[in-house]
Amino acid sequence: MSAESRVWLEINLKTLKENFNKIQAVVEPLHVVAVLKANAYGLGVKPIAETLIKAGAYGFGVAELNEALSLADTGKPVQMLSGVLPSEIPDAVNAGIILPIIDKEIAELISRESVRQGKVTECQFKIDTGMGRVGILAKDAIETISEIVKLPGLDCSGIYSHFPVAYKTGSEYTYGQIEKFYAVLDGLKARGITFRKVHMANSDAINNFSTTYARPFTHVRTGINLHGSFDNEGQRNLKLESVLTLKTRVVGIRTLPAGTNIGYGCTYTLLKDTRVAAISAGYADGLPLALSNRGYVLINGYFCPVLGRISMDYTTVSLEDVPESAVKRGDEVICLGGEGLKSISVETWAQLKGTHAYEIICSFGTRVARKYLPAD
Ligand SMILES: Cc1ncc(COP(=O)(O)O)c(C=O)c1O
Numbered sequence: 432m433s434a435e436s437r438v439w440l441e442i443n444l445k446t447l448k449e450n451f452n453k454i455q456a457v458v459e460p461l462h463v464v465a466v467l468k469a470n471a472y473g474l475g476v477k478p479i480a481e482t483l484i485k486a487g488a489y490g491f492g493v494a495e496l497n498e499a500l501s502l503a504d505t506g507k508p509v510q511m512l513s514g515v516l517p518s519e520i521p522d523a524v525n526a527g528i529i530l531p532i533i534d535k536e537i538a539e540l541i542s543r544e545s546v547r548q549g550k551v552t553e554c555q556f557k558i559d560t561g562m563g564r565v566g567i568l569a570k571d572a573i574e575t576i577s578e579i580v581k582l583p584g585l586d587c588s589g590i591y592s593h594f595p596v597a598y599k600t601g602s603e604y605t606y607g608q609i610e611k612f613y614a615v616l617d618g619l620k621a622r623g624i625t626f627r628k629v630h631m632a633n634s635d636a637i638n639n640f641s642t643t644y645a646r647p648f649t650h651v652r653t654g655i656n657l658h659g660s661f662d663n664e665g666q667r668n669l670k671l672e673s674v675l676t677l678k679t680r681v682v683g684i685r686t687l688p689a690g691t692n693i694g695y696g697c698t699y700t701l702l703k704d705t706r707v708a709a710i711s712a713g714y715a716d717g718l719p720l721a722l723s724n725r726g727y728v729l730i731n732g733y734f735c736p737v738l739g740r741i742s743m744d745y746t747t748v749s750l751e752d753v754p755e756s757a758v759k760r761g762d763e764v765i766c767l768g769g770e771g772l773k774s775i776s777v778e779t780w781a782q783l784k785g786t787h788a789y790e791i792i793c794s795f796g797t798r799v800a801r802k803y804l805p806a807d
Pocket of ligand 1: 492512593632635652653654655
């Protein structure tokens with residue numbers, strides 16, 4: 432038996448579909464690879480993937496083998512984006528996952544396993560043009576790739592690279608990466624090596640660098656924009672909506688006398704008699720501790736400031752500006768999300784916490800139920 436969750440995340444699949452459509456329209460005729468690593472940034476990979484397939488996603492990008500296997504039965508191309516471990520190669524080859532080649536050794540392992548299984552494995556070269564994480568360094572790419580393409584059992588279909596600062600509109604660094612990548616493509620072409628799949632753009636690049644979704648590129652890879660979120664810096668070429676609303680309920684309402692301390696650490700003392708509500712969500716649900724004494728929630732259309740420190744399971748908010756008849760125990764509380772001016776954005780939380788939207792979206796707690804509002 433299980434009871435209804437006190438905290439739930441509403442994920443609007445219609446908004447997801449609309450966000451996808453807007454991205455696809457901008458990058459047309461390029462294909463959109465939806466990046467669904469970490470369980471679709473914590474939102475639940477299955478319903479998100481199903482919606483995106485119906486909307487026309489080309490395929491999926493993930494971080495690790497389990498994520499890849501969870502999407503293998505969709506019939507869409509599934510690509511591990513950064514690195515594959517030697518121990519993952521047999522299952523990945525068997526399942527037909529598109530594998531990243533980040534050096535010659537890994538290429539040889541994939542080749543050997545593919546031959547052993549009697550398969551041809553689709554692979555893409557990951558070029559490090561300035562990310563400094565994994566990949567074949569751009570300066571070594573032409574020589575290294577020229578050798579790898581001779582290995583048996585590999586279908587070297589693609590080549591790609593990734594941006595660390597594409598949120599900085601017009602940054603020389605990003606233009607420099609694009610130039611390095613072009614030089615690799617040109618050098619390989621001169622040797623007769625070309626690719627069916629060529630891509631660099633992530634969400635930031637789609638918003639800030641239009642050359643990354645024009646020829647010679649064939650695909651873009653986007654994650655955070657599908658959820659309607661952006662980096663705090665940079666342009667927002669795309670007009671997207673957040674897919675998320677985090678909700679909970681009012682557990683108790685009291686009027687406390689002036690001088691009452693609120694919450695752990697006694698970080699807030701009421702200056703006057705104040706009506707307050709305890710709401711049933713805390714940092715275990717993903718409310719950043721940084722909202723303590725700084726954030727607010729929405730109850731029946733009223734903004735209610737957070738008083739004191741956020742606890743693990745509860746948060747106290749002021750009802751000072753809420754008419755007495757407008758709120759009662761059990762009412763819904765919007766912690767994040769909402770409509771128009773009556774909303775609290777992922778980016779607002781990110782700014783208060785001194786982080787980015789990715790960390791906010793990936794941080795909803797395990798007891799937070801995921802409820803999906805239908806796409807149609
Ligand atoms: C290689 C690669 N491409 C694309 C993405 C998608 O990034 P974003 O969510 O910023 O669109 C990621 C995610 O970090 C990635 O690692």
